[in-house]
Amino acid sequence: MSGSAAPTSRDVARAAGVSQTTVSYALTGQGNISTATRARVLEVAEAIGYRPNLAARSMRTRRSGRVAVIMGSAVDTHMRLLAGAIDVAREAGFVAETLHADGSPQDRVERIRELASGGQYEGILTVAPLPDDASAADSPCVVVSAATFDDELRSVGALADATQVATLIEALAQAGHRRFLHVAGAEQYASARARRSVYLETIERLGLESLGVVGGSWSPEAGRTAILDLPDDARPVAVIAANDHVAIGAMRGAGERGWAVPGDLVVTGWDNNVFGAYTSPSLTSVDVDFREAGRRAMRALLTAMGRPQSPQETGSLHRIVWRESTGRVSPHG
Numbered sequence: 001m002s003g004s005a006a007p008t009s010r011d012v013a014r015a016a017g018v019s020q021t022t023v024s025y026a027l028t029g030q031g032n033i034s035t036a037t038r039a040r041v042l043e044v045a046e047a048i049g050y051r052p053n054l055a056a057r058s059m060r061t062r063r064s065g066r067v068a069v070i071m072g073s074a075v076d077t078h079m080r081l082l083a084g085a086i087d088v089a090r091e092a093g094f095v096a097e098t099l100h101a102d103g104s105p106q107d108r109v110e111r112i113r114e115l116a117s118g119g120q121y122e123g124i125l126t127v128a129p130l131p132d133d134a135s136a137a138d139s140p141c142v143v144v145s146a147a148t149f150d151d152e153l154r155s156v157g158a159l160a161d162a163t164q165v166a167t168l169i170e171a172l173a174q175a176g177h178r179r180f181l182h183v184a185g186a187e188q189y190a191s192a193r194a195r196r197s198v199y200l201e202t203i204e205r206l207g208l209e210s211l212g213v214v215g216g217s218w219s220p221e222a223g224r225t226a227i228l229d230l231p232d233d234a235r236p237v238a239v240i241a242a243n244d245h246v247a248i249g250a251m252r253g254a255g256e257r258g259w260a261v262p263g264d265l266v267v268t269g270w271d272n273n274v275f276g277a278y279t280s281p282s283l284t285s286v287d288v289d290f291r292e293a294g295r296r297a298m299r300a301l302l303t304a305m306g307r308p309q310s311p312q313e314t315g316s317l318h319r320i321v322w323r324e325s326t327g328r329v330s331p332h333g
Contacts, residue, residue, distance in 0.1 A: 016044040067123040084294025162194035177238040183215040185242030223249025235264040244269035262327030281324030
């Protein structure tokens, strides 16, 4: 390369030690090249700042090399999901562009159809669900719904899976805990309803004592109030909080009563927020891999576009991070 001229595919080929044809295959996902070669070409392209001429490619091949990811309101969980989707798109040689489609489900449908008819994108991935008739079947774009959020962009499906509540309770019961309390999230959320349901089922199945299901919001105050309202003889009790903010409130309430955590109470949260590792005691929580959810959604889109992906992890998006707030626990399974 010379001067300040933008790098070309020839520069990528030279730096990677491959032919320009191989570079083209790596960037478009076509041809028969190894995964290692594609990865090396993409790495070199990224390192030298090469950007393919998408307009020229589109005119030659009727392919733009671009996919769109339709987002709703920009919250942290959605941004992590987006990052995972972009990772997979880039690995497959696509540029992923983020677009927003706020408003009602029908508003999103109209936005999707507008984008699909424009021919700028080979595939469109939506974070929020769409009605069954929303996919633009008569266009070259493929519309795939990630089905991870509802119309109000609240977690549903795999992201709302509450199986780990049972795992938490089973491990705590194995450690000797017999009395439990669930401080629930807002009832309109599928995730809160699922955690409540699994809590009640597991308590009954294991023959444990429940001091009830209280709360009903995601706030620290809900957790604090739940503990302050407990009778004096409630200890020892294991508190299954709907999320980390509720759990922090529960620990605050315990402190106000002079109760020790762990000891008089053990507390679990959900979401594995960064602050949980730095509280005193540090908070046991359930980590939700939103980034992997995004990866899976983008792989589904690419497969629907005729770019089948190699077998990938399909297990749970949740894992428990055991910390000090639950004391000495030896998880089984």
